Amino acid sequence: MAKNEKVTIYDISKRLNISAATVSRALNNNPKISEKTRELVMKTAQELNYKQNRLALALKSGKTNSIGVIVPYINRNFFSAVIDGIEKQLTPHGYNMIICQSHEDAINEADHITSLLNTQVDGIFMSVSMTTHDTIHIEKILENNTPLIFFDRKKDIPGVSSVTIDDFRGGYMATEHLIQQGAQRIAHFCGDLNLEIYKNRNNGFLRALEDHNIPINKNLIIHTNSRIEAGAEAVAKLWSKKNRPDAIFSSSDYAALGAIQELRKLKVKIPEEVGVVGFSNEPFTKYMELPMSSIDQTPVTMGEIAAQVFLEQINNKQHVLSVEKRVVLAPELVVRKSSNKMKSFKGTPPVSTE
Amino acid sequence: MAKNEKVTIYDISKRLNISAATVSRALNNNPKISEKTRELVMKTAQELNYKQNRLALALKSGKTNSIGVIVPYINRNFFSAVIDGIEKQLTPHGYNMIICQSHEDAINEADHITSLLNTQVDGIFMSVSMTTHDTIHIEKILENNTPLIFFDRKKDIPGVSSVTIDDFRGGYMATEHLIQQGAQRIAHFCGDLNLEIYKNRNNGFLRALEDHNIPINKNLIIHTNSRIEAGAEAVAKLWSKKNRPDAIFSSSDYAALGAIQELRKLKVKIPEEVGVVGFSNEPFTKYMELPMSSIDQTPVTMGEIAAQVFLEQINNKQHVLSVEKRVVLAPELVVRKSSNKMKSFKGTPPVSTE
DNA sequence: TATTTCTTTGCAATCGATTGCGTATAACTA
DNA sequence: TAGTTATACGCAATCGATTGCAAAGAAATA
Known part of the structure; x- marks a missing residue:
């Protein structure tokens, strides 16, 4: 109840005199846990107002449930509409969007890529800046094994999906x-x-x-x-x-x-x-x-499809080494x-x- | 060099036959480390292309170096301009911005707050939705001890800073x-x-x-x-x-x-x-x-000032229990x-x- | 040379959650 | 009843980086 102290699975485990492992499994509906304990854990978690620590989870799993979006200017209707489309699709899946602006500057672009990779985002969406000529900084995304999706403005890099208009x-x-x-x-x-x-x-x-x-x-x-x-x-x-x-x-x-x-x-x-x-x-x-x-x-559609391509891509990831999908939308x-x-x-x- | 394997301080420590603690201190310019080892560590870190794992750091420190922004629609010039202003100030400080849209819906707003708190952002900027009447979901931010800054559309909650225009x-x-x-x-x-x-x-x-x-x-x-x-x-x-x-x-x-x-x-x-x-x-x-x-x-200014208020706030945090600053900008x-x-x-x- | 004082480094715990492996208890079979 | 098989749970390692405490070695002092 106190303002500050975060409740962890250890607090629950102490309260119930069981191990944290059991608490974790109960919380995740692991079938190896008896119905009785599961309910007890759930109830206690509620009472204590337990919230899963996403950082710990992210560290363990390597997945952050957030994606990065790099656009020239957020403050431009076309780009903010694309972002809107991406959000529409990804929010229901629990993703957070980290937005970066390149200001049409390849150096900013590179810095943002570095930062996003350090943050270990699960994917990057980008529309390249006008001053971007070589692509070494972009290829770092691939070397890092992070899914990359271009929208509208793309570069020809094998293995990279894109959503553009015709x-x-x-x-x-x-x-x-x-x-x-x-x-x-x-x-x-x-x-x-x-x-x-x-x-x-x-x-x-x-x-x-x-x-x-x-x-x-x-x-x-x-x-x-x-x-x-x-x-x-x-x-x-x-x-x-x-x-x-x-x-x-x-x-x-x-x-x-x-x-x-x-x-x-x-x-x-x-x-x-x-x-x-x-x-x-x-x-x-x-x-x-x-x-x-x-x-x-059709920027909103563009964003939505980019998001869908991303979701497909990460679902195939276990077996496939590289997927590339190029969607071209019809302008109106x-x-x-x-x-x-x-x-x-x-x-x-x-x-x-x- | 290989695509996938992340380099950690342990890799550096093994290479140099020293402990990870020493590597960590060297990397952070801790004065207790000899010049010789520091340089060696730095050099090796470069060679191995070491990147700090921000998730591990975040878990340890409780700081994620990212902030959340909740606006009704990103796809509206006023709001995207405010975001632009926030970004201008916060990017140099190494912060990432997580953007959420409420679509003028108090329920979305509450969901996004929950999500941002779970992500443990270091602060939340928001412009409340038109359908937001009670503020219990907003007060959760304070209970969680997360700095909150209102911009443009605010609610009167004691201890919460705001930047609005007159x-x-x-x-x-x-x-x-x-x-x-x-x-x-x-x-x-x-x-x-x-x-x-x-x-x-x-x-x-x-x-x-x-x-x-x-x-x-x-x-x-x-x-x-x-x-x-x-x-x-x-x-x-x-x-x-x-x-x-x-x-x-x-x-x-x-x-x-x-x-x-x-x-x-x-x-x-x-x-x-x-x-x-x-x-x-x-x-x-x-x-x-x-x-x-x-x-x-003056939305860009509004965003910039909101960001500055945030930075002030977290710098005072150690001693002060609650700061509240209300900035009112002059319209033009x-x-x-x-x-x-x-x-x-x-x-x-x-x-x-x- | 013996003792004290710095420097420099290592050990081990910590931040929370997950999970492979092992085991105690219960349930079941012969 | 002895032996087998589930069932339910715990132990401990892991994900990387940080940091208080302790200690080894070097330098300085008596």
Whole structure:
């Protein structure tokens, strides 16, 4: 009852004049314990308010029942939504989640990996930072025999499972949608091509043009980062020349936002003169005065599936040396006003608010 | 070098033919160890790639070097920003953060508390859920002698530290700002008055009116929740009658957003005819076509200070029985277009994007 | 040289829970 | 009744690291 003293199985064993071993077995429903003692132990445990010491258990078993998650920024809707998905699946299994931010810095990433391995987490989920090039620090996870699951941003390491979306398809869908809306001169804002995700979105864009017999115009492919200003600048430049585009597919919602802001300054009508589609379906896209079409990456689902892959993996562990599962999710096109010329709004049903 | 085998101090001790105790002391720079042995141990530890087993340490010391954070939703900018702040301060001290979501459900909250206490975290940070009324599950944290820090949403429990913002002041500032813009009939969308934060915002609103000799008109106080629709409905109702308001102070950014959307449908000019100020400074507010004024709760600072309070608390622990520190942060008014009638934009400098 | 005082190191217990192995008692068979 | 087989439980080691106490060896003093 006292505030501080933790009750252990030894306290129970003393109280009942039996050994701690028996108490432990009774508590774990070991069949070798008689019904009578088991009940007695259970009752006493309740009375004394016994709580199992997870540290002792962890030391003995080597399992901590906690997993680590490394993301660039927790403070970004996409990542926090993935974490939400992971939590949904893992909490019922008694896991705790340890969250770390890399801040897009490979060194932080490495430090967090070291720390998580020292903590002996039962698994690590990560989305690699933009500045991560070599993977020696990531391979330490495997050397340590800790399950690793990549989500969204991955590295090609044999034996490592991953859950990503089909960025190629996302790029293709966005582009094809614009073409179906009548666009012929589509500009593409593409991110750092060293990152798989941007390369794939770009490839999807190119393929869609090809499939629809639209010539590729390199002047319409603008390399931008994911900032609002970058989108605004890109538009300013494009509109300062002749042969302006009649649509924009941006691989970033933020750059697309900047583009829309700039277009409105220039009195360009959206979507009549220019259709715009972004990527990621950030929450703000649907709150805009002129709601923006975007590609949804289904982050919650991504987290849930990553968690499921992890659970499968640890269940097979006893016999299998290495499992690798690569899940690729289908992105979803969310059509909103910024790209919809049809009178009757005909897109996916509005995403639920809040 | 082998993948799996963990190196312990015993491995080092065998290699050097000394006792594990000596190895342990050498590793911890205990002055009773000779320079020669210390160096030898250090070198060997490096060679063998020794890593301290934090579980063993935790079992021995009772300290896990991890803290728990319980928030309603991680997937909400305010909360993930607070977590970001906590992380900033605690990572350098070697702490891991275990994140839990209550989903605004008191039962989840209680379960997470139990789990965190079993994990023996060194401290718990929490923002209580909306459905939490009694506090017995929270008091278990104290009975367990675990430091507890409330942030933003707190309960009055003696001996518990908290970091909140001055919601009264926030309400006052928003209202006064609208008055200074010439408003005389200010509507207030207020949330559930059972929650301290909404009650305080409401009181701030009332006091500002009083201080400026504006009569309080109960018809202008609308009880809404934090959803877009609620704001739109409130506007629809207000504008269906005579004596319409000339300003709106909403205790929720979402309700304010709904209000703006509805006002635009009604062709009401913002801010000329009606000024609008929200609360929380959600990211979308600055991305809107008509950027919304709002009250910033400085969540990152809130997290940082909460972490500092925690660190102070555990450092005093040896002598002090109970410390309680209540930090109240000043909210910041961010003036944007939705409430600014002056020609020259004169508000706080624009928040950095991304 | 004998005695005292430091240095430096080792022994063994401890933090709780688990578990292989062994054994006392009870129950059963011949 | 003697012998066999379950049944129920205890002993002691284990998971790694830490630490109070004791002791061996070295250095210093008388």
